[in-house]
Amino acid sequence: MHSKILSTASLLVAALLLSGSAAHNKDEWKSRTIYQLLTDRFWRDDGSTQPCSDIGKYCGGTFKGIQDKLDYIKGMGFDAIWISPIPENFGNDYHGYGALDWYKVNPHFGDEQGLKDMIKAAQDKGIWVMLDVVANHVAWIDEAYQMVNPFNKKEYYHAKCQINNWDDQNEVEYCRLANLPDLDQDNAFVRSTLLQWVKDTVQKFNFDGIRIDTVPHVKKDFWKEYAQAAGVFQIGEALKGDVGYVSYYTHDGLDATMNYPLYFTLRNVFNYKHSMYEIRNVFNQEKSAFADVDALGVFIDNHDNPRFLSMSNSLPLFKTALTFTLFSQGIPIIYYGSEQGFNGGNDPANREPLWTSMNTQNPLYTFLQGLISLRKSQEVWTFPHIERWCDDTFYAFTRGNVLIAITNQDQSGQQHRDISYHPYKPGQKLCNQLFEGDCIFVTPDNKVPVYLLKGESKVFIPATNAEGEYVFAQE
Structure with a gap:
């Protein structure tokens, strides 16, 4: 098996950058599979499984709730979680994106010790913790700036205006998103405070990485300093489908971004x-636009967009999209509830409480379990994503010895392709890991015959005998 060799020098540099913290760098994060959860919607620490009466408000999830259900996450094979922002928020802002007091942990989620306990428990189980952070705006308090700690003066903010033209980058950076007061990072106090906050927060709680909200709403030069201050892997959100626009923030800036261009494509x-x-x-565009496509966050669902199943309601295609997400280039991010078939639409419908249906026997839970196990055993992140076939309804690619074949047709009949561009030998036996006994042989003229039924995906690896040797037709 191909093994990943970590650079001792890079690990040493990372350790020096952030003494006392896990300080996991970009290359280390590529091996991770991230489970994104909303702290308020994952699990209540009192064990109550009653539905939430109003999902537009707090529903009761806590840090202790996450800690209590880490085995549910680990059971699927996830080795990283992305949690909600932690500062105390305004009013009913359960999501965490409306900070009111930057120096107080959201009491709805728990206290500092509870957060530390959860992080340590996760790391003890081999699960890294990524913190969602915000540096663009504060709580929805209009111009009552005195309510915010420590940004309690009007001078700390840009002049009040609303973003109306999203193609005007000046407006995007200086005006308000959803009327949220827009911090002025050119103000010396604001800039130094935000940088010190992220550095102190990562070190204090020992976070392994950060996800950064609303990156395009702040000038790029700030993000370079912010990344350095954090000292851990950073992945930023730039919610646009334009590859050039999104990749800009990784040019001498952040380690990576969420792969929104690929999301819209999928x-x-x-x-x-x-x-x-x-x-x-989109892959061809990204190869030239990004310095490191393997660090991008790949996803098909998250808290800002309607769930996949709310749009197509096709379970076969959902499973195929999950397969692609977990084996494609980039760091896979799976949104909580995907393993239970959640199908909520626009916010807040896509932020359902999970505690009503945490079924570890759900076919989607076990499906993800199998895929993630295979991703790890084959260490696919150490191999390039190589396209092997592409047409309107069929796509195939390899990561090392793994061949992934997918179709987007869930109504028509069988899709059959004979793939001639592949890394295997004539006569070699390949077995689909998603269905026991589904094996094929590379033909004598060196073609891989792949058959997909409605909306199906297949993940092939070479068969081996008891001695670990490849199996061929004559055997």
Whole structure:
């Protein structure tokens, strides 16, 4: 098996950058599979499984709740979690994106010790913890700036204006998103305070990485300093489908971004049956635009967009999209509730409480369990994503010895392709890991015959005998 060799020098540098913290760097994070959860919606620490009466408000999830259910996450094979922002928020802002007091942990979630206990418990189980952070805006308090700690003066903010033209970058950076007071990072106090806050927070609680909210709303030069201050892997959110726009924030800035261009492409391909060539096109664009495509966050669901199943309601295509997410180039991020088939639409419907249905026997839970186990055993992140076939309805690629074949057709009949561009030998036996006994042989003229039924995906690896040797047809 191909083994990943970590650079001793890079680990030493990372350790020096953030003494006392896990300080996991970009290359280490590539091996991780992230489970994104909303702290308020994951698990209540009193064990109550009653539905939430109003999902537009707090529902009761806590740090202790996460700690109590870490085995539910680990059981699927996830080795990282992304949690909600932690500062005390205004009013009913259960999501964490409306900070009121930056120096107080949100009491709805628990206290500092509870957060530390949860993080330590997760890390003891081999699960890294990524913190969602915000540096663009504060709570929805209009101009009552005195309510915010420590940004309690009007001079700490840009002049009040609303973003109306999203193609005007000046407006995006200086005006308000959803009327949230926009911090002025050019103000010396604001800048130094935000940098010190992220440094202190990462060190104090021993976070392994950060996800940064609303990156395009702040000038890029600030993010370079912010990344250095954090001292851990950073992945930023730039919610646009334009590859050039999103990649800009990784040029001498952040380690990586969420791969929104690919997200919109996958939504088109699987939900709206667009051509698979769109996958090829976005990958070709990203190869030249990003310095490191393998660090991008790959996802098909999150808290800001309607869930996949709310758009197509096709379980086969959902499973295929999950397969692609977990084996494609980049760091896979799976949104909580995917393993239970949640199908909520626009916010807040896509932020359902999980405690009503934490079924470890759900076919989607076990499906993810199998995929993640295979991703790890084959260490796919150490191999390039190589396209092996592409047409309107069929796409295949390899990561090392693993061949992934997918279709976006869940209504038509069988899809059959004979793939001639592949890394295998004539006569070699390949077995689909998603269905026991589904094996094929590379033909004598060196073609891999792949058959997919409605919306199906297959993940092939070479068969081996008891001695670990590859199996061929004549055997």
